[in-house]
Amino acid sequence: MTFTPLPPTRPFGGAGTPTPPRRQRLTPRQIAGGVFATVALTAIVLTSAVLLPPIATGTALLGLSLVVLLRRILFTWTALLFLLAGTIMFIPARLYALPIPLPFALEPYRLTIFIAVVALGFSFLTDRTRRWQPIAFGWPLGIFLATLLVSFIANGTRLVNEGLATTSLSGFFQLGILLSVFFSVRQLLTSERMVMTLLMLLTWSATIVAFFAIVERVFRTNVFLMLGNFLPLMVLREAGEATRAGVNRAYGSAQHPIALAVMLCMMIPIVIYLAKYAVWPRHPINRKIVYGIGTMIIFGGIVAAISRTAVVVMGVMFLVALILRPRIALLLVAFAVPVLILAMAVVPAQVDSMLLSFLDIDSLVASQYTSAGMTGAGRLADLEPAMREVVQFPFFGGGFGSRIVVGDEANGFILDNQVLGILMEAGALGVAGYAVFMLAPVVMLLVYAFRFARELRHASLAFALAISIAGYSSALFFFDAFGFFQSFLVHMMLLAVAAWVYTAAPRKASAEATLDIDAPARGATNAATARARVMRA
The missing domain is CATH 1.10.287 (Helix Hairpins)
Incomplete structure (x- = not known):
């Protein structure tokens, strides 16, 4: 038996005595x-x-x-991203407010946007390691806002005399709140992991909304109108009803069936992208099955909304994809056809009103000439009275935000046409600025996807985002985009992802850059490597 000698003892305070840990000072x-x-x-x-x-x-x-x-x-920043996206996707705007006595209705989406802005501002002030993330599309947005400001200045005296200056400033404030989502989400997207988290969150949120839209269409029960029974929310107004072909149209968590359909249409290219590049499920076949089911549910939600605007949006997205990436267009058709056949068998009258009505041009045009200037009026019927006002202020409009279309102080009529609304409020200059803001990101993303993207997954994401934004842009002629907050805010979040792709994703060297549609495929890595890199990000 052997004994291990103990180390020699030292007097207290000697050289070998461990010093007690110092108290860490609090940082500013x-x-x-x-x-x-x-x-x-x-x-x-x-x-x-x-x-x-x-x-x-x-x-x-x-x-x-x-x-x-x-x-x-x-x-955590991930939790903040979940809170912001979840509030926008699941709590209907203009329907609920927090039960806090304030001079205005504190709607949940406003509160979450405020929390995001304050949290990011506090972080920039106190965290020296946080850096401003480039937004890529600042110049198109700046041009658009400048045209609105010019319109306000040109009409300033008249707006003050008519008591509309405060209304116009409120319009600027509301637009600023909506646009702040773009800046906030972009600052939260500091890694590819955060980007994929947001895309998956939006995708599955849209899938859940679409599923309950189908439930609403079948059982005439909107679960999103029951949130006040479970959450501390106050109902601001009763939900509206819309019918077509003799049946109720689904609202889901949106303010109107058109807004619901447009939002779901925007998510289709993203779902198809995730079917190949999502980090979950890990197995490629399982992943395609899961996201294939999600795509069919989203298509079902679009059918439940019974919106012809959705047909236009999908038609534009399909046309752009067919010209630039025919294989993706055929994949889109592969998902749409089974749902369409099923819908024609289950709800033939609604499919006829939503899709086949485009084949009857005379009836379609006639339907757009009813009830000019009224709620639910035909869009073509509104053109003549709207253009009479446009002629009075053709270049600068009547002042952005000066039109009131609801309430006792209403001074205008509902247009269901955002482009026409901007033409009336900001004139031809405002329409030009809006066109730059909406179309410049699409062009920039397509150029990046086909010329500068180094990885196939980034080229595919840029292409999917370009298709989604192009589809949303086509819907601006058929609904009031600034008034339907859910679809507009989803557009802002997708635009923030597009800004990340354009500024943070790897690029080819200038000598490698070629404007070739097939170039990304030739220089691509395989999907497994791509997902591994995402997990390490």
Whole structure:
């Protein structure tokens, strides 16, 4: 038996005595965060106790306790991205507000946008490692906003005399809130992992919305109108109803069936992209099956909305894909045909109203000449009265945001045409700026996809985003895009992803860049390598 001698002891305080760890000093960021958290907690508790009823106060404090307990999960940029996208996708705008007594209705999407902006602003002020992410499309957006500002300045005196200056400024403020989603989401997309997380979140959120739209169409029950029974939300107004071909059209979580259909159409190219490049499911065959089912559900949601605008959007997307990537266009047809056949067998009257009505040109044109200037009016019927106003202010319009189409102070009629609305408010100059804002990203993405993309997955993502944005742009002639917030905000989030692709994805060297549609395929890596890189990002 052997014994291991003990090390010799040293007097206390000798050279070998371990020194106690020093207390780590708090950084300015930690101090500022603690002060902010204390002030915010105190304000929430006092506001709840003074202004809210006991039940609402208990609910607010319970929710606050859960937030504190789950702070390591909730206070992350990924959680903020989930909160923002989930609120936009699942809580109908203009229908719910938080039960907080304020001079205005605090809608959930406004609150989440405010949280995102404040969190990012706080991070930029306190985190020295955070850098501004390039937005790529700043110049098209700047041109558009400049044309609106010129319109406001040119009509400033008249707007003040008619008491519409405040209304116009409110329009600018609302547009700023919507556009801030683009900037906020772009700053959150700091890695390819975040990009794929957002795309998968939007895709499966759209799939869930489409599924419940089908349920709404079959059972005439909209589950999104029941959120007030489970969440602390206050109903602002009763939901509307729309019919076509003698049946109710599905609203889902959107403000109107057209907006629902347009949003779902925008997600189709993204779903097809994820069927090949998503990180889950890992097996390629399983992944294609899962996203194939999701695509068919989304098609079903579009059919449930019974929107001819959706047919136009899909037609434009198909045409662009057919010209530039015929294989993708054929894949789109492969998913659409089975759903269309099933829909024709189950709801033939709705399919006839939605799709086959385009074959009857006379009836289609006649339907667009009914009830000029009224809610639900034909779009062609609105052209003549609208153009009479345009002639009065052809270049600068009547002032952006000066038209009021609902309420006791209404001074205009609903157009169902965003381009015509901008022509009336901002004139020909505003329409030109809007065209630059909508079309420049499409051109830039296509050039990147076919000329500069180094990896096939990035070229494919840029192409899918270009198709989606082009489809949304075509819908602007058939609905009020600025008034239907869900579809507009989804467009902003996709535009933020497009900005990441254009500025952060690897590019070819200048000597390698060629304007060749097949170039990305020749220089591509295989799908397994691509997914591995995404997981390591």
